[in-house]
Amino acid sequence: VQLQESGGGSVQSGGSLRISCAVSGYTRSSYCMGWFRQAPGKEREGVASIDSDEYTNYADSVKGRFTISLDTAKNTLYLQMNSLRPEDTAVYYCAADSASPGPEACTVVAGRKNGAGFGYWGQGTQVTVSS
Numbered sequence: 001v002q003l004q005e006s007g008g009g010s011v012q013s014g015g016s017l018r019i020s021c022a023v024s025g026y027t028r029s030s031y032c033m034g035w036f037r038q039a040p041g042k043e044r045e046g047v048a049s050i051d052s053d054e055y056t057n058y059a060d061s062v063k064g065r066f067t068i069s070l071d072t073a074k075n076t077l078y079l080q081m082n083s084l085r086p087e088d089t090a091v092y093y094c095a096a097d098s099a100s101p102g103p104e105a106c107t108v109v110a111g112r113k114n115g116a117g118f119g120y121w122g123q124g125t126q127v128t129v130s131s
Contacts, residue, residue, distance in 0.1 A: 001025040001120040003094050008125030015084050019125055021077040021094030026120065032097035032106035035068060035079045036115055037090035037127075044115055046108025047092070048079060057107040062088075084129045091124040 003026075007019040023033070034049035048068035049057045056068055067080040077094050097106065098119025112118075 001096060003096060003120060003122035005092065005094055005122045005125035008092065008127045010128040010130065011084055013084060013086055013129055013131045015129070016080070016082045017084060017127060018078055018080045019092055019127065021122055023075045023077060023094075023096070026096050028100065030100040032101050032117075033070060033077050034095050034097075034106070034108050034118060035077075035092060036095055036108065036118075037088075037092045038124075039087075039090040042090075044093075046113040046115070049106050049108045050077075051101075051106035053103065055104050055106060057109060059108060059113070081127070084127075086129050086131045089127060089129050091126050093124045094122045096120040 002024045004022045011017050030052050032051045035047040036044050037047050038044040046059055047062055050068045050070055065083045069078045095118035097117050
C-alpha cells in the first residue's frame, strides 16, 4: 500500500485549501481511510475519516469547516479545508486502516484519535496558515 499526499502550502487565515492523497495497492471491498495532522511539539491528532459506506467522522475542531471525500475512480482521498485558522497549521498525513473496523467504527476520535488501527501512512504535506 502506498499513500502520497500533495496540495499543501501556505494560506492566510480564513482561506481555503484542498489536499490530496493518491492511493495505490489498497484494494478491498470494505475500507477505512483518514486524515491526521501533527503540529510542532504536539501529538498527532485525527482530523477526519471516511469508510466504504461513506460514513464520515470529524474531530470537533474541524467540524463544519473541513470535508473528507474519496474519489474511487481516481483512487484519491481529499480533504477540503475552509475557514482555515492559524491553529490548523501542521503536517497533514493520510492513512488507511489495515483492517475493516466495521459499521460506523471508522473514526479518528476517542481511542483512534492518535491513529490506532491505521497501519498505512503517507509521508505528509505541510499546511501553514498565517494570521
